[in-house]
Amino acid sequence: MYNLLSGMRIVEGASFIAAPLCGLTFVQLGADVIRFDPIGGGPDFHRWPLAASGTSFYWEGLNKGKRSIAIDLAHPEGRELAVALIAAGGEAGGNFVTNYPADGFLAHERLVARRPDLITVRVTGSSDGRTAVDYTVNCATGYPYLTGPEDASGPVNHVLPAWDVTTGLTAAISLLAADRERRRSGKGCEIRVPLSDVAFATLGNLGHIAEVQTSSKDRPRVGNAVFGTFGRDFATADGRSVMIVAVTRRQWTALVEALELKEEIARLEQSVGADFAGDEGARFNHRAALFSLIAERMKTLTMPMLAALFSGTPVCWGEYQTVLEALRNDPRLSTENSLFASVAHASGASYLTPGFPGSVMSERRLPPPAAPSLGTHTDEILAEVLKLSSGEIGRLHDAGMVAGA
């Protein structure tokens, strides 16, 4: 948590990962983020993983530090409350993040009738208007045919919902850019961020579209090897796995030296006519020979031996670990890393909770906030933001238009 964006208010009407992650990013940079949900929770309210109590760790993780109001969004009066919230907030407000349909009661054109300078950032599925989630976009990107063992026949899905995460971050960038422009022109806008456009744009930015379009050939599956350079997983003598990458000359030279393979590599270079230090493509093209040479050497080394050999060198490597192993052994996933604090959440559980993953070097990190219970801030928001009297708030509760925690 930092205060870079304090004084900015975002209203979020959203579910799942992308749009809530956008809102979360604003929380972590100091903005006031008000999230409205249907009474009882939206479609993401029970998403796995769950706490033993049944609370969704997923919902909790994505909604930390937001203020929560629960509204009957099926009812016109409830919808009016949501619209009023989006339109409220004076100069601080006018920022709406959503994945609600573009043609419903939260259509931007309707909302601007209430607040002309509104910025709406709307996460959508497929750019052609079809419903899509991360996994039904990822299947279209070609990555599942590149991921997994070289001899795998079918597609291999990713587990990290990478398109959800990148779309959420792109939504945050969109809102910040639109806010900057509004300060200049006074004008808001709607920006739509389709998961599928984020995915295909990424393919383009990484040169993958150019590669395939100009060669009319798909990239082959290369297992755990890193395309176009030196990189793969290796097994150690004590049954651990490490990832080793040598993208630069310096990393390659250091690796060869640390593993005492200078002579063997020089012989191989001579026999195939390659310069592995100077040409990372050659390290990829001759990967079979290089992998087998290095794999042989790695089999003779335990993790502690390897760590000692690589320590203080520019070798680029890392040990594979499960999340449980990371929690037990990796200081980067502990309160030794100021990114994390142990926070008691509404689920009743206390666990390591991250703040913003960038570090503002001149500021002290504020502790990451807990997630709210659904509707915890209903009355506070109605009173403070919509200026409703306690009588009016009571009536809304009685009519079932809103609910508290």
Added chain:
Amino acid sequence: MYNLLSGMRIVEGASFIAAPLCGLTFVQLGADVIRFDPIGGGPDFHRWPLAASGTSFYWEGLNKGKRSIAIDLAHPEGRELAVALIAAGGEAGGNFVTNYPADGFLAHERLVARRPDLITVRVTGSSDGRTAVDYTVNCATGYPYLTGPEDASGPVNHVLPAWDVTTGLTAAISLLAADRERRRSGKGCEIRVPLSDVAFATLGNLGHIAEVQTSSKDRPRVGNAVFGTFGRDFATADGRSVMIVAVTRRQWTALVEALELKEEIARLEQSVGADFAGDEGARFNHRAALFSLIAERMKTLTMPMLAALFSGTPVCWGEYQTVLEALRNDPRLSTENSLFASVAHASGASYLTPGFPGSVMSERRLPPPAAPSLGTHTDEILAEVLKLSSGEIGRLHDAGMVAGA
């Protein structure tokens, strides 16, 4: 391309994906991005994929629309030019994106001596100071032990460098947030964004840390199934693969109806005592039975039959395709999608090139720009930004301090 950030200038001294993607994002939103490189190119200048000409499609993809200046960064006079560039630019400038070491000539403390309101966003590897790239961070996140076939024994790497991409986007958010704060306080800052912190924070935001820490159990590998809900790949009668996901009640009900499996599902619900429509966790827990029921049905359907069955329903699905197949068949990866235009690049190749993946609904997209050749804008930048005379520029060329394209 949009003009939301026109009037903003970013200086980029960076290589590989994350920091250059940050700069690219600013280009695509209308900022002037000046990238300096060592003469002959940095360590990413020959990164695969390559064009037939040897030009890096990767470098080209990540540096579209930037102005390029080539400088001898090993020489004090060249370094002074880079520092002068970072410090220049009046109110528009003062924004520096880099992955150069924090303790070298581009240390923030040194740069602020020249420009007190400077914002430096520095992408780093591991939060503990060690060198790291995407793949040596990913191995630490636990994902490689969750990715891939259920019976895989070792780690399975991702192919999309997801942490590079998310770190680049986080860097862009950091810069925009710091810029907003500077407009208020007049003060700049340095923000460091370690790949490993972005990765571990993502694990936390998705509830994964909470899950493992509170249960002291790692999540099991579940192949292509989507954790905690209904989702998997299925083979069709004509040898294609589709991804089907049912996260919501609506998606599940539509799927069961479209596949005419209401009776079979009802029988299964009765025999196991579950309500699949109302409980997505049950859809996951009983996935073996559900997958086999649906896989049987899918085997009787060809892709065209399936597309017809699902058309106009809320079923959430997508066809797996390679990049080549997408280029041939998917309108989302074509100039029918305004995200893309066919652009002639410095490599001599013309190919589909994406702009910003968000769509500003009230604006017309400007065409995505081509990548520069290395050093194309050297003289222009020296004259315009550093106000050097043509005599001085000539001397710098003669001394080998700078180079053109």
